[in-house]
Amino acid sequence: MFKTGSVGVVAAGLVLVLSGCGGADEKAGGAKGESTASAKPASARPPSKKLVKWVGAMCASTTALKNIRKDSTKDVAEIQNAGEGMETADFLAFSYISGASSKVREVEGDLAELAPSGPPAADRLQAAWLKKLGDVGTKLDEVFPTAALDDPKSGAEDVDKLIQSLTSPEPGLTALTKKDREVAAAHERAEQCAPGWKPDETTQSPAPASSGPLPKAADGKKTGACADGTCEVLVTGTKDIAANGLNLHVTVAKDSVTFRTGGSVMQLGGSGGGVAEFGDDLTITVVAQNEDGAVLKFRP
CATH class of the missing domain: 2.60.98 (Tick-borne Encephalitis virus Glycoprotein; domain 1)
Known part of the structure; x- marks a missing residue:
């Protein structure tokens, strides 16, 4: 027979053992819970309107440059497949070369008007884009009109190489959204960054007014x-x-x-x-x- 005191000691020991096991489980569970919580990124604060505008403009410029590169490839192919003469290959090449710089300068101007975004990495990306666009724009200015007059076809190929070099500096906007939660949040809110966005889907500056119906020329077509x-x-x-x-x-x-x-x-x-x-x-x-x-x- 166990004495009353012995039962008390055993019971107490049992409680301690069970308590110790439970404590270990809770500790382990707590550590596991803490690990899971730390793995989940904290909610980013809402991005500023300035940053949303900056990211949206960056997406719009990226889309514009993508379209410029795509159109350039198409234009040069058309030039190479055209015949000779002022009305065909030479004319197409002249028109293509003469308008290349203005398209690049337009994107450059849009980015230059943007105020600093806030995140240092984003502002560095903007500066890198402006340098790249400026360098290419200067080279395009230098080839016209010489390249258009001396050897239009070859000049068009040289211009296209410059246009195709207008890819994003690294790290680009996509990389920034993975590293900066605030930039990522702004990217989600900017409509220009939505998949399939097209420039004509947002409010833009009105196009220059058309001259309307042409007035009658005194000498007609003579x-x-x-x-x-x-x-x-x-x-x-x-x-x-x-x-x-x-x-x-x-x-x-x-x-x-x-x-x-x-x-x-x-x-x-x-x-x-x-x-x-x-x-x-x-x-x-x-x-x-x-x-x-x-x-x-x-x-x-």
Whole structure:
């Protein structure tokens, strides 16, 4: 028989053993719970409006450059497959080369207008993008008009190489979203970063107003009236015009008018109002322009 005191000691020991086992389990469970909690990232604070705007603009610029690279590949392929002559390969190459720099400069300007985002890594990415765009833009400025006039096809290939080099500096925006929870949160909120986003789906600055219906040109399409340097004619597509001793090759595109004479080239953009001056010999004013053509006024 056990004595009462012995039972008490045994019971107490049993309680201690059970308590110790339970304590070990709880400790282990607690450690496990703490490990699980620490593995789960803490909720990021809501990103600032400034950061959301910055990330959205970065996504929009990335999309714009992707489209520029894609269009460049398509344009160069079209140039290489075109025939010879001013109306075909040479003309296409000239138009492609002349417009390349402005497209890059437009993206550069959009990024340059952005205020600092806040996260140092994001601001470093913006600075790296601006340097890259600036360097490529400068090189594109240098090749025009020489590359367009001397060897249009080869010049177009050189321009395309510069355009294709416009890929993101590292670490890019995707890498930043993995390292910075605040940038990741801003990326989720910026509509320009949504899959399948297209520029025309957001509010943009209104496009330049169209000149509307073209006014009637005094001399219609009779470019022969320009021989003495004084006329007002409607030009569509491309046309060779002799005016006051100058032989001009005029090209009317959707948003520009280009004049080529001898070794010089002059390009005017917009819906009308531009003036091209050729020394004391001739002045040409773009009276109005739309998708149908341009009304040009010549005077000595």
